[in-house]
Amino acid sequence: MIHPLFANRSPGGPTFTEHSSIPAGSDQRIINLVVMRYVFHDQLDAVLGDLAEICSDVERAVTLATRALLSGDASLAEQVISGDADIDRARERVEDNALAILSLQAPVAGDLRVVVSALRMVSELERMGDLSVHVAKVARLRTPNVAVPEQAYATICRMAEVAESMVGRAAEIIKSRDVEAAQVLRDEDEEMDRLRRSSFTELLGADWTGGIEAAVDVALLGRYYERIADHAVSVANRVVFIVTGENPRAV
Numbered sequence: 001m002i003h004p005l006f007a008n009r010s011p012g013g014p015t016f017t018e019h020s021s022i023p024a025g026s027d028q029r030i031i032n033l034v035v036m037r038y039v040f041h042d043q044l045d046a047v048l049g050d051l052a053e054i055c056s057d058v059e060r061a062v063t064l065a066t067r068a069l070l071s072g073d074a075s076l077a078e079q080v081i082s083g084d085a086d087i088d089r090a091r092e093r094v095e096d097n098a099l100a101i102l103s104l105q106a107p108v109a110g111d112l113r114v115v116v117s118a119l120r121m122v123s124e125l126e127r128m129g130d131l132s133v134h135v136a137k138v139a140r141l142r143t144p145n146v147a148v149p150e151q152a153y154a155t156i157c158r159m160a161e162v163a164e165s166m167v168g169r170a171a172e173i174i175k176s177r178d179v180e181a182a183q184v185l186r187d188e189d190e191e192m193d194r195l196r197r198s199s200f201t202e203l204l205g206a207d208w209t210g211g212i213e214a215a216v217d218v219a220l221l222g223r224y225y226e227r228i229a230d231h232a233v234s235v236a237n238r239v240v241f242i243v244t245g246e247n248p249r250a251v
Contacts, residue, residue: 055171149210
C-alpha cells in the first residue's frame with residue numbers, strides 16, 4: 001500500500017494514490033505514469049520498511065549486549081559483536097536503494113524528503129548498532145566477572161531499559177509515521193538524561209567504593225546508552241520531518 005504522503009502532488013497535475021483508478025479510454029502515457037508512480041512509491045515504502053527492520057535488529061543487539069553486561073556472559077557478547085556485520089550490510093543495502101531512487105527517479109518535495117531522511121536515518125541506526133557493540137565489548141573485557149558494580153547496578157539497568165524501549169519505539173514510529181509518538185519518545189529521552197546525571201553523582205560521590213577501573217566502565221556505559229537514546233530521538237525527528245516537512249529540533 002502506498003502511504004498518502006507519497007501521492008503525486010505536482011501543481012496542476014493528476015494525483016495518484018493507492019485508491020486511484022485509470023479512466024476508461026486513457027492513453028498509454030497516463031497508464032505508464034500511474035504504473036510508474038506505483039512502482040516508485042513501492043520503492044519508497046520498501047526503504048522505510050527496511051529501516052524499521054534494521055531498527056528492530058538494533059533493539060535486539062541492545063537487549064543482548066545488556067544481558068551480556070549484567071550476567072558476564074561472553075558468548076552473548078560475542079553474538080552482538082559478530083552480528084554487527086549484518087546491520088552494516090543492511091545499511092549498505094538501504095543506501096544503495098536510496099541512491100538508486102535519487103538517480104533514476106529524481107524525486108522532489110515530499111518524496112525527496114523521504115529519500116534524504118532515509119540516508120540520514122540509516123546512519124543513525126548503524127551508529128546505534130556500533131554502540132551496542134561497545135557495551136558488549138565492555139562485558140567481554142570483564143568476563144567472567146560482571147562489569148557493573150553493585151553501587152551502579154540499578155542505574156545502569158534502568159538506563160539499559162530506557163535505551164531498549166526507545167529503540168523499540170523508534171522502530172514503531174518508522175512503521176506508523178506517528179508524529180505524536182515521536183514527541184513521546186523525546187519526552188522519554190529526558191529520563192535518560194536524568195539517569196546520566198545520577199550516574200555521575202554516584203561516580204563522584206565520596207561513598208564510591210568500586211575503584212577507578214569500574215568507574216571508567218560505568219562512565220563509558222552511561223555514555224553508550226545515552227547516545228543510543230539520542231540517536232533514537234534523531235530517527236524519530238527524521239520521521240516527523242518526512243511527515244510534516246518541519247524540523248522538530250528547530251521548534
